Amino acid sequence: MTAMELGILSLGDIQTSPATGQRFGTMQRIDEIIGYAALADDLGLDLFALGEHHTLDFAVSSPAVVLAGIAARTKSVRLTSAVTVLSVLDPVRVYQDFATLDLLSHGRAEIIAGRSAFAEPFAIFGQPIEEYDQLFAEKLALLLELVRSSHVTWSGRYRPPLVAAPIAPRAHQQPLPVWAGVGGSPASAQRAGHLGLPMVLGFIGGSFAHARRTVDIYRAAGERAGHPEKLRVGISTHFFAGATPSAARAVFPYYQEYLRPKPPTNRGFRVDREQFEAGAQPGHAIMVGSTDELVDKIVDAHLVLGVDRFIAQIDWGGLPSGLVEESVTRYSTEIAPAVRQAVGPAAL
Numbered sequence: 001m002t003a004m005e006l007g008i009l010s011l012g013d014i015q016t017s018p019a020t021g022q023r024f025g026t027m028q029r030i031d032e033i034i035g036y037a038a039l040a041d042d043l044g045l046d047l048f049a050l051g052e053h054h055t056l057d058f059a060v061s062s063p064a065v066v067l068a069g070i071a072a073r074t075k076s077v078r079l080t081s082a083v084t085v086l087s088v089l090d091p092v093r094v095y096q097d098f099a100t101l102d103l104l105s106h107g108r109a110e111i112i113a114g115r116s117a118f119a120e121p122f123a124i125f126g127q128p129i130e131e132y133d134q135l136f137a138e139k140l141a142l143l144l145e146l147v148r149s150s151h152v153t154w155s156g157r158y159r160p161p162l163v164a165a166p167i168a169p170r171a172h173q174q175p176l177p178v179w180a181g182v183g184g185s186p187a188s189a190q191r192a193g194h195l196g197l198p199m200v201l202g203f204i205g206g207s208f209a210h211a212r213r214t215v216d217i218y219r220a221a222g223e224r225a226g227h228p229e230k231l232r233v234g235i236s237t238h239f240f241a242g243a244t245p246s247a248a249r250a251v252f253p254y255y256q257e258y259l260r261p262k263p264p265t266n267r268g269f270r271v272d273r274e275q276f277e278a279g280a281q282p283g284h285a286i287m288v289g290s291t292d293e294l295v296d297k298i299v300d301a302h303l304v305l306g307v308d309r310f311i312a313q314i315d316w317g318g319l320p321s322g323l324v325e326e327s328v329t330r331y332s333t334e335i336a337p338a339v340r341q342a343v344g345p346a347a348l
Contacts, residue, residue: 003344004302005309006336007047008040008328009082009236012059017318018253024318029059032321034070036314039325041074043332048074049082049112049236049311054121057262064097071105079105082200082236082311083114083181087135088125090159091143092167099171107172112200113140114181115188118267127158137191140180144195147175179234182214189214193221198232200311203285208304211235211285215305234309235301238316239287240323241294241330248289251319252276255288258317287312291330295338302343310339 010033016023037048048070050063060066063081070079079101084094094111102109115136116122122129138156145152146167155161180192183202192199199218203211215233222231238255242248252273261268279286280293283304287294301307312331315324 003308004298004339005046005078005234006298006331006339007045007049007078007309007311008036008239008331009049009051009311009313010036010315011051011053011082011313013258013316014057014059015257015316015318017320018257019318019320026059030066032315032324033059033066034073035321036324036328037070037077037079038073039328040332041077043329045077045328045332045336047078047080047309047311049080051082052085053118054085054124055118062097064101067109068101068104071101071108074105074108076108078108078110080110080177080179081112083112083116085116085121086113086139086143087115087132088121088127089139091139091146092162092165095143095146095167095176096169099169099176102171102173102176103169109171109173110177110179111143112179112181113143114183117183133187140195143178147171147178182218184211184214186214186217189218190221193218193223193231194225196222196225196227196230198230198234198309200234200236200309203235203237205279205285207285208283208301212305219306232309233305233307234311235305235307236311236313237285237287239294239312239314239327239331240319241327241335242288242290243330245290245293248293249277249280251288251317251323254317254319255286256317291334291338294331294335295342298335298339299342302339 014024014029040048052063054061067079098109098111115132135158138158142154150170151164151166152162153164180197180199182188182199222228240248240251256271259268259271280288298310314328
């Protein structure tokens with residue numbers, strides 16, 4: 001069996017705590033996020049991932065900036081966006097920001113590029129949302145060219161042309177790693193495979209069998225394109241590690257708070273206790289359970305999906321920082337060693 005990387009993810013959501021009824025502050029959330037990354041580094045996890053959003057419900061609109069702060073507090077953990085909303089951004093600036101992060105962190109930066117599940121960034125940055133897939137495809141192609149070349153000549157629909165443009169600074173890693181973030185769309189999985197990009201699947205619901213269909217599309221596309229050796233699969237999903245199964249399931253109110261529809265957009269969905277319990281069972285996406293339960297589920301994901309990167313979304317719905325730190329510690333000191341023993345350590 002191949003090795004697996006184990007990491008954590010924060011989307012930086014700003015929620016109202018079910019316990020206190022108080023809304024968290026942005027500065028508090030950023031401080032907490034930096035602390036979680038430092039804890040992951042201290043405890044030997046492989047990866048810290050940070051989301052990008054452009055609404056008042058999230059704390060981080062520029063992952064590269066926050067990850068640069070984290071780079072100064074850490075020594076070995078890899079630092080990645082999850083995801084960079086490439087459809088609305090200038091790929092030149094994205095490359096420059098993450099190349100700078102790579103230099104600051106001495107070669108620990110990555111980009112996970114995605115299309116965005118939110119409408120707001122398209123309005124803010126003046127990009128046509130009805131062309132969001134075309135935007136992403138063109139900008140991803142440019143980003144990959146920027147990663148490969150220090151001088152770039154390029155033209156397209158959505159950005160002024162480049163003529164032998166010097167792209168600086170250059171990342172320490174050659175090439176700077178770029179992953180494709182996929183939400184389950186077969187077309188997105190096929191594109192990632194065709195390009196030979198490693199893929200991270202946002203796996204927040206459903207069964208391993210359902211996710212396997214997306215992974216199979218990805219691998220088939222990569223093999224047809226002639227680069228099966230480049231294919232890697234990661235998943236990210238909601239996570240909480242409790243001392244016992246019942247202690248873990250006690251976080252349900254936070255999970256429900258995180259997902260419920262909220263004004264002004266009413267985006268989200270309602271999850272009842274029965275649905276939550278079903279999703280936490282073996283073979284399903286929700287990684288909320290005891291050490292033994294989560295070891296079994298992560299190893300199962302490795303076997304069923306061929307996953308070699310697992311990213312645990314650790315802080316959602318107003319979970320108190322003490323509970324998050326307890327969960328990350330249990331993940332790092334109990335779950336990660338058992339998973340690595342079963343499937344092998346990450347080859348970073």
